[in-house]
Amino acid sequence: MRAAVLGEFNQDLCIETVADPECPDNGVVLEVAACGVCRSDYHGWTGGHPKVRPGDILGHEYCGTVVEAGPQARHRAGDRLIAPFILGCGTCPLCQAGTSNACEGAVVPGFGAPGAYAQYVAVPYDHNLVHLPDTMAPALAAGLGCRVTTAWHALTDRSQVRAGEWVAIHGTGGIGLSALLLAKMLGAQVVVVDVVEEKLAHALSLGADAAVNATKEDVAQAIRDLTGGGAQVSVEALGIAQTTNASVECLATLGRHVHVGMPSGDGMMTVNMRAIYSKQLAFYGTRGMPGWKYPRLLDMIARGEVDLSPMVAREISLSDAGAELAAMSGPTSPGTAVITDLAS
Numbered sequence: 001m002r003a004a005v006l007g008e009f010n011q012d013l014c015i016e017t018v019a020d021p022e023c024p025d026n027g028v029v030l031e032v033a034a035c036g037v038c039r040s041d042y043h044g045w046t047g048g049h050p051k052v053r054p055g056d057i058l059g060h061e062y063c064g065t066v067v068e069a070g071p072q073a074r075h076r077a078g079d080r081l082i083a084p085f086i087l088g089c090g091t092c093p094l095c096q097a098g099t100s101n102a103c104e105g106a107v108v109p110g111f112g113a114p115g116a117y118a119q120y121v122a123v124p125y126d127h128n129l130v131h132l133p134d135t136m137a138p139a140l141a142a143g144l145g146c147r148v149t150t151a152w153h154a155l156t157d158r159s160q161v162r163a164g165e166w167v168a169i170h171g172t173g174g175i176g177l178s179a180l181l182l183a184k185m186l187g188a189q190v191v192v193v194d195v196v197e198e199k200l201a202h203a204l205s206l207g208a209d210a211a212v213n214a215t216k217e218d219v220a221q222a223i224r225d226l227t228g229g230g231a232q233v234s235v236e237a238l239g240i241a242q243t244t245n246a247s248v249e250c251l252a253t254l255g256r257h258v259h260v261g262m263p264s265g266d267g268m269m270t271v272n273m274r275a276i277y278s279k280q281l282a283f284y285g286t287r288g289m290p291g292w293k294y295p296r297l298l299d300m301i302a303r304g305e306v307d308l309s310p311m312v313a314r315e316i317s318l319s320d321a322g323a324e325l326a327a328m329s330g331p332t333s334p335g336t337a338v339i340t341d342l343a344s
């Protein structure tokens, strides 16, 4: 099969012919229909993710059609499926409690197992996968494996956003845009923060109530002024110290910070603990979404309660993926790229 292999960190991906994946006994092989290009991939590509080494195949936001099913698989050849990026084992106490996104034995294709920047991907623990609605385009569905589901879980489970609350969103990449669209659906007021004016304008056109340019304003002060004392919930969607501090500092007393952005490197950063302590904030980490939450989310999208199509800015070919990753080292344009042409 054709695959985009990480030859060396920070170098263009190598388009190579590699062996087709072997089908796991407890899972399936998917013919990849689409795979999103995510900032987490960028961390892997730069050497900033502990599980990504040269020779690996990235790609964790995928959907596709089953071409082979193992003897213990739940799904069958021909099934059109979407995967949460964290594949919980299904049997440990965390999985059995419904929190498979926290499973310690989870497999994550693209981070420690071959990913979906390829024509085929092996997916163990296929009980995590769900059927894709016929009406949903693969490019949109691919984003559901990571950004949309992560944002949904951050808002509805971790920070428990309520209608009428102010939600601040730091970073308007894939996670940030998803969080904006979903928070608006939940009835929240949303202020977005970025350093790229074009992305702020894009977010405003998609329903954001206010926007703050971090290169021009003191973000935390601007948000406290806009919201009359601070946001109730703040979503950190980048993973760096500057946005983490802006997030805790922009919150109202008893506010909830939810940390979605993956910290790079060893993860150490200096955080304003006085803001957390004196305002008695909650600080939530979050990662992924358990697969059982998919059906309700997919139903809401299918019913048209939220339109996530503005998230997909570009459909690209496999050989363009390296350039998309390289572009993330600077300011990026609005929306996200999804690989939909796996053959070229």
Ligand SMILES: [Zn+2]
Residues within 6 Å of the ligand: 038, 039, 040, 041, 060, 061, 146, 147
């Ligand atoms: Zn991702």
Ligand SMILES: [Zn+2]
Residues within 6 Å of the ligand: 088, 089, 090, 091, 092, 093, 094, 095, 096, 100, 103, 104, 105, 106
């Ligand atoms: Zn488990």
